[in-house]
Amino acid sequence: MTSVLVGSPAGNVAGAGPRVEPAPAVRLRREPYGYLAYVGQRDHFFAVGDAGAAVLRAAEAGSAGRPAGPDAPAPWEAPDGREAAETLARFGVIRPAARGAPAVAEEPHHGISLLGSFTGVPEVDRPLVVNCFATASCPLRCRYCYADDLMGPVPGRGRRDRVEAVAEMAAAVPAMVAVITGGEPLSRPAQTRALIDALGGPKSIVLDTSGVGGIEDLVPVLLRFGVHLRVSLDSLDPAANDLLRPLAGRHRGELAPSGTAAVTALRVAAEAGLSTTVQTVVTSANDSPEALLRTRDALVARGVRNWVLHALVPAGKAAAARNAVLRPRPDVRQVLAELVARSVADGTPLNIRVTGGAGARNAALLIGSDGRLYVEEDRRGKVPIAAPGDPTAQVLAAFRREVSGTGHAGRYLNGTLQPFNHRLVRAPFGAETQGAR
Numbered sequence: 222m223t224s225v226l227v228g229s230p231a232g233n234v235a236g237a238g239p240r241v242e243p244a245p246a247v248r249l250r251r252e253p254y255g256y257l258a259y260v261g262q263r264d265h266f267f268a269v270g271d272a273g274a275a276v277l278r279a280a281e282a283g284s285a286g287r288p289a290g291p292d293a294p295a296p297w298e299a300p301d302g303r304e305a306a307e308t309l310a311r312f313g314v315i316r317p318a319a320r321g322a323p324a325v326a327e328e329p330h331h332g333i334s335l336l337g338s339f340t341g342v343p344e345v346d347r348p349l350v351v352n353c354f355a356t357a358s359c360p361l362r363c364r365y366c367y368a369d370d371l372m373g374p375v376p377g378r379g380r381r382d383r384v385e386a387v388a389e390m391a392a393a394v395p396a397m398v399a400v401i402t403g404g405e406p407l408s409r410p411a412q413t414r415a416l417i418d419a420l421g422g423p424k425s426i427v428l429d430t431s432g433v434g435g436i437e438d439l440v441p442v443l444l445r446f447g448v449h450l451r452v453s454l455d456s457l458d459p460a461a462n463d464l465l466r467p468l469a470g471r472h473r474g475e476l477a478p479s480g481t482a483a484v485t486a487l488r489v490a491a492e493a494g495l496s497t498t499v500q501t502v503v504t505s506a507n508d509s510p511e512a513l514l515r516t517r518d519a520l521v522a523r524g525v526r527n528w529v530l531h532a533l534v535p536a537g538k539a540a541a542a543r544n545a546v547l548r549p550r551p552d553v554r555q556v557l558a559e560l561v562a563r564s565v566a567d568g569t570p571l572n573i574r575v576t577g578g579a580g581a582r583n584a585a586l587l588i589g590s591d592g593r594l595y596v597e598e599d600r601r602g603k604v605p606i607a608a609p610g611d612p613t614a615q616v617l618a619a620f621r622r623e624v625s626g627t628g629h630a631g632r633y634l635n636g637t638l639q640p641f642n643h644r645l646v647r648a649p650f651g652a653e654t655q656g657a658r
């Protein structure tokens with residue numbers, strides 16, 4: 222992790238020292254309890270209350286050029302404010318607005334999301350994330366694909382990509398982050414570029430990709446909008462990765478296979494200075510503690526600083542009987558908890574986040590390549606709730622009616638992350654509440 226600077230009592234005598242400001246690529250949104258902070262470098266949300274919210278209010282005021290008067294005490298001068306400011310700096314949320322203050326080294330947060338005295342994951346009434354299909358086509362045929370019901374042509378329905386409709390729909394969704402996904406966005410680079418161009422700025426952007434097709438041509442637009450690159454990679458053994466994530470027959474010999482393409486994307490991103498996450502689906506093929514530790518160390522060596530692990534759940538293609546063999550070991554959550562605990566003890570410079578299992582239904586928003594907004598519903602699968610042309614007020618009403626406010630928040634804050642329910646990671650200020658949901 223790089224180092225950042227933050228104000229401290231020694232450097233902040235009655236407002237004379239450096240002020241703090243949101244770190245680069247941080248997006249803030251006011252909430253009843255304080256703030257939601259999205260840290261683009263980490264592709265991570267923090268809910269911030271109490272003293273941390275006071276620090277962020279000061280940071281916002283500073284960045285807006287409205288510093289407090291010379292006699293006003295800085296929020297980080299009180300003991301709890303100092304602890305809050307240091308935690309926010311360690312987790313990449315703030316930095317000083319002036320040089321010369323003591324350094325606070327950034328550290329992994331390992332999925333911690335609640336900074337303050339919360340009693341549970343705070344509900345949201347506006348979306349955090351909207352997933353946007355750049356295309357319904359994908360050159361891969363992953364054995365566990367969850368998106369195949371929105372991919373490819375539908376007999377009789379003539380499904381085709383309508384990227385302008387996707388952009389129009391996404392603009393009407395008041396989310397902080399747009400994840401450009403698919404299908405494989407790199408299989409339609411012009412459409413992907415158009416979506417990033419349309420949505421970058423008002424929203425933080427994540428590009429969700431296998432790397433197949435190559436990211437090189439997109440690097441300028443990714444840099445221009447500070448896009449976070451999220452690369453899917455299940456094994457650094459190319460043959461093992463390709464078995465889980467094979468190319469469709471007609472693309473073999475024409476495109477680099479998934480194992481090679483993902484590693485190439487990580488190299489290109491590291492050379493360009495793009496922030497990256499690797500996301501791994503944990504299956505029977507990669508769920509041993511030894512395999513996970515090998516992957517962890519290899520990712521660190523490649524400059525990756527964020528690793529998201531999804532234990533396979535029997536949904537989508539993974540629910541098919543022929544894929545039952547992919548199901549991970551019964552104690553996979555404990556294995557992943559121990560991986561996090563060991564990484565904390567080792568001081569590994571890698572954020573490891575473990576997503577929740579089944580149960581976060583009615584939680585995710587997704588714009589299909591037809592431009593319609595869907596929610597993943599308990600029994601009915603992906604259900605359309607809004608269409609391009611609907612005004613934001615109508616879209617927001619549909620969100621509040623159809624989407625679980627706690628489910629949506631829990632998906633992106635850490636309420637669903639099992640390892641932290643066992644307090645394997647020390648809590649930051651006031652975070653007594655990594656409780657089970």
Ligand code: SF4
Nearest residue numbers: 359361363366403404
């Ligand atoms: S990359 Fe794999 S999981 Fe993603 S859409 Fe294509 S087939 Fe599905």
